[in-house]
Amino acid sequence: MSPSVKSFAVARVKPLLSDTAWAWLRDPLGRRGAPPPSSPAARLSDMDLTQLAQHFKTDKWGSHRYTPHYERHFAPWRDEAINVLEIGIGGYAREGRGGKSLRMWKHFFRHAQIVGLDIQDKSFVDAPRIRTYQGSQTDPEVLQRIIDETGELTIVIDDGSHRSDHIRDTFAYLFPRLAHGGIYAIEDTQTSYWPERGGSEDLDDPTTTMALVKSLVDGLHHEEFVDESYEPTYTDLHVVAVHCYHNLVIIEKGDNREGTRRRAILKSRYADG
Numbered sequence: 118m119s120p121s122v123k124s125f126a127v128a129r130v131k132p133l134l135s136d137t138a139w140a141w142l143r144d145p146l147g148r149r150g151a152p153p154p155s156s157p158a159a160r161l162s163d164m165d166l167t168q169l170a171q172h173f174k175t176d177k178w179g180s181h182r183y184t185p186h187y188e189r190h191f192a193p194w195r196d197e198a199i200n201v202l203e204i205g206i207g208g209y210a211r212e213g214r215g216g217k218s219l220r221m222w223k224h225f226f227r228h229a230q231i232v233g234l235d236i237q238d239k240s241f242v243d244a245p246r247i248r249t250y251q252g253s254q255t256d257p258e259v260l261q262r263i264i265d266e267t268g269e270l271t272i273v274i275d276d277g278s279h280r281s282d283h284i285r286d287t288f289a290y291l292f293p294r295l296a297h298g299g300i301y302a303i304e305d306t307q308t309s310y311w312p313e314r315g316g317s318e319d320l321d322d323p324t325t326t327m328a329l330v331k332s333l334v335d336g337l338h339h340e341e342f343v344d345e346s347y348e349p350t351y352t353d354l355h356v357v358a359v360h361c362y363h364n365l366v367i368i369e370k371g372d373n374r375e376g377t378r379r380r381a382i383l384k385s386r387y388a389d390g
């Protein structure tokens with residue numbers, strides 16, 4: 118078949134097929150022997166995160182462009198039996214509204230327990246592998262109850278009030294309790310720059326979400342600080358990466374002690390020490 122006939126055929130056939138079936142047809146070697154997905158559940162678990170976001174109509178793709186970033190960071194856990202907490206279930210006080218992202222996460226993480234926390238009662242979202250809690254993201258009691266009843270959290274996504282003071286308090290409580298190797302995401306960080314939403318126009322204001330994020334980036338390099346009397350904080354020792362995207366920050370937890378060559382390089386500074 119000539120290239121032009123082939124591309125004509127491709128253009129005519131693709132609209133007749135679902136994206137998943139189309140991907141399967143285009144990649145038969147990658148899935149040799151596997152039948153095309155048949156049940157709706159099989160089709161969902163086969164979708165990538167952006168397709169799931171579109172299916173469940175969450176704004177994590179569309180108004181925002183978060184899902185490709187999440188896909189990259191969360192891919193290693195797709196088949197792991199981890200615990201995922203999303204703060205902010207959605208729908209605010211509107212009855213029967215919310216839960217879109219919790220459903221998306223359930224189908225992305227095929228074996229995870231998905232937990233949601235909202236200031237409003239969202240218990241109508243409860244389902245197999247989805248559990249909701251009502252309470253404020255700044256209430257340590259409800260945060261601790263979630264951990265006690267769920268187990269250690271590997272992923273936390275803060276999509277709650279989006280107020281800097283709340284985001285900072287929640288992070289201060291949950292990050293030290295996050296699993297080693299876990300991920301902490303903060304959405305809609307644009308509010309950090311908006312006084313009307315608890316942020317500040319002053320880029321050096323120390324109380325905002327982005328001030329916290331910037332301090333984490335500094336702390337990540339604490340081993341390079343020349344002040345030898347500096348005492349590293351918990352986050353200095355446990356934040357191993359800070360990924361900043363447009364309105365989304367993804368923080369990785371691990372052991373941040375790689376060592377430094379600063380004494381060997383800055384010999385004259387440390388000559389007497």
Ligand SMILES: C[S@@+](CC[C@H](N)C(=O)[O-])C[C@H]1O[C@@H](n2cnc3c(N)ncnc32)[C@H](O)[C@@H]1O
Nearest residue numbers: 205206207208209218235236253254276277278
């Ligand atoms: C942006 S929506 C969450 C959307 C949801 N994560 C999604 O992607 O489908 C924010 C939610 O946070 C809740 N919320 C507001 N303040 C909160 C607080 N202090 N603690 C917990 N949830 C809060 C609201 O009721 C609302 O449902």
